[in-house]
Amino acid sequence: MRRRKGAASVTDRAVTRGQKAQDREPPSSLQLSPKQTFAVADIKIGERHRKDMGDIDGLAASMDSLTLLQPIVVRPDGTLIAGERRLHAAKRLGWTEIRVNVVDLDSVVRGEFAENTCRKDFTPSELVAIGEEVERIERERAKERERHGGRGKRSGKLPDHSKGDARDKIAAQLGVSGRTYEKAKAVVEAARAEPEKFGKLLADMDRTGRANGVYRRLKIAQQAEQIRAEPPPLPGRGLYRVGVADLPWPYEERDEDPSHRGVRPYPTMSIAEMCALPVPSIMHADAILWLWTTNYYMRHAFEVLGAWGFEPKTILTWAKDRMGNGDWLRGQTEHCILAVRGKPVVTLTNQTTLLRAPMRGHSVKPKEFYDLVESLCPAPRYCDLFSRYQHNDRWDCHGDQAPPHPLDIPPCLRRTAP
Numbered sequence: 001m002r003r004r005k006g007a008a009s010v011t012d013r014a015v016t017r018g019q020k021a022q023d024r025e026p027p028s029s030l031q032l033s034p035k036q037t038f039a040v041a042d043i044k045i046g047e048r049h050r051k052d053m054g055d056i057d058g059l060a061a062s063m064d065s066l067t068l069l070q071p072i073v074v075r076p077d078g079t080l081i082a083g084e085r086r087l088h089a090a091k092r093l094g095w096t097e098i099r100v101n102v103v104d105l106d107s108v109v110r111g112e113f114a115e116n117t118c119r120k121d122f123t124p125s126e127l128v129a130i131g132e133e134v135e136r137i138e139r140e141r142a143k144e145r146e147r148h149g150g151r152g153k154r155s156g157k158l159p160d161h162s163k164g165d166a167r168d169k170i171a172a173q174l175g176v177s178g179r180t181y182e183k184a185k186a187v188v189e190a191a192r193a194e195p196e197k198f199g200k201l202l203a204d205m206d207r208t209g210r211a212n213g214v215y216r217r218l219k220i221a222q223q224a225e226q227i228r229a230e231p232p233p234l235p236g237r238g239l240y241r242v243g244v245a246d247l248p249w250p251y252e253e254r255d256e257d258p259s260h261r262g263v264r265p266y267p268t269m270s271i272a273e274m275c276a277l278p279v280p281s282i283m284h285a286d287a288i289l290w291l292w293t294t295n296y297y298m299r300h301a302f303e304v305l306g307a308w309g310f311e312p313k314t315i316l317t318w319a320k321d322r323m324g325n326g327d328w329l330r331g332q333t334e335h336c337i338l339a340v341r342g343k344p345v346v347t348l349t350n351q352t353t354l355l356r357a358p359m360r361g362h363s364v365k366p367k368e369f370y371d372l373v374e375s376l377c378p379a380p381r382y383c384d385l386f387s388r389y390q391h392n393d394r395w396d397c398h399g400d401q402a403p404p405h406p407l408d409i410p411p412c413l414r415r416t417a418p
Helices: 007-011 015-023 056-066 084-093 105-109 124-147 166-174 178-193 195-208 212-228 271-275 298-308 367-376
Strands: 037-039 072-074 080-082 097-102 240-245 257-261 283-293 311-319 333-341 354-356 382-385 395-398
Touching (some): 105 124, 124 195, 195 212, 354 367
Antiparallel strands (some): 283 333
16 A cells, blocks of 8 residues: 655654664765664753744654654753754654764863764754853853852863864864854854745755855855845935946948948947946946847957956856847847956856847847846846836836936936937
8 A cells, every 4th residue: 555645644653663764774875873862751852042843744754764864962961952853853753762962061161072972973053052052051150150259160171272262162172163163153043043044054054064155155145135135326326236238339330331230229339438438436346237248249348348347257148039130140149248346246046147038129138137137136226227128116227218217317328319
């Protein structure tokens, strides 16, 4: 009979079956510590930071089929240090015992956390939990010494390499660097404060056992939030953190037929005039600028960006749904150079260098492009130079064919009718 999946089946597991699942050998690629178990009923849960336990049924189902891959962490008296979700899942499965790593915090405080312990099995978040318990013990003992006029017995002499601030002492006692401990702790604290937003980062850190990359993703996400919350610049005045420019490139004259030119429904500008535009004056010191260009004017686009003080980083290619004109090949693509100055922030997820979107009229850029810019480049407000379309009310559009601004805009940033 096929076993029905779901939360109900997990809850109704027999105690004996749950125990068998826990007794199964883990995959050989895992280096788990020698089995040591505690009675589930004897494990004490004190005041915990985490209130939202998340999907316990899903975790229980995983533990039932794959066994307990990571032991919980307890003190010798059974007080829980880390692994509350795993403990709740074990209770839901009806387990009577659960595999544990026992940590004597007093020995950690004394700097006697042996190099040959099962420390390699601890996830970064568990090391943080152990470190927080050590910090709490140190604070309590420091207060006790103060009450006795500094005459109280010290918790023990720290090893020589643990000299320095409190963070480095705790980290050295756990066998990691102070910087690594600090990064892991920042991820843990962010996930506690906003589990829906940062819980996945915590899971990724524990899954990989590495804090650096996840910490960097956390800082980028937090910086993006701060940027989006900034007071927006006045419409038409800047300073903008993110801008788009669709310059009126000159007609593309054909050497063999000067009378046959590409057609533009607006006046154009020379390359020198473009380089002289006051674009840098309305952009933030840490800014991203997207510059649209054609295949023919790609080399000139880099020249213009250099004149404005922006460094090209990559190129987005718009693949259109139909072809246009061309001498050597019929044009069906357009390009937008992503350039930066200073140190702007991007929130890169699945955005790529290829944009597939239909054409919407001469020189009108696709709405999919603006969605991409907003998802990748956080800003309280965006500017669109020489625009013919306003994506939403977060965009200040400079151009006579764009919706009007409540404030005047520089005439040189308008695209006027012919």
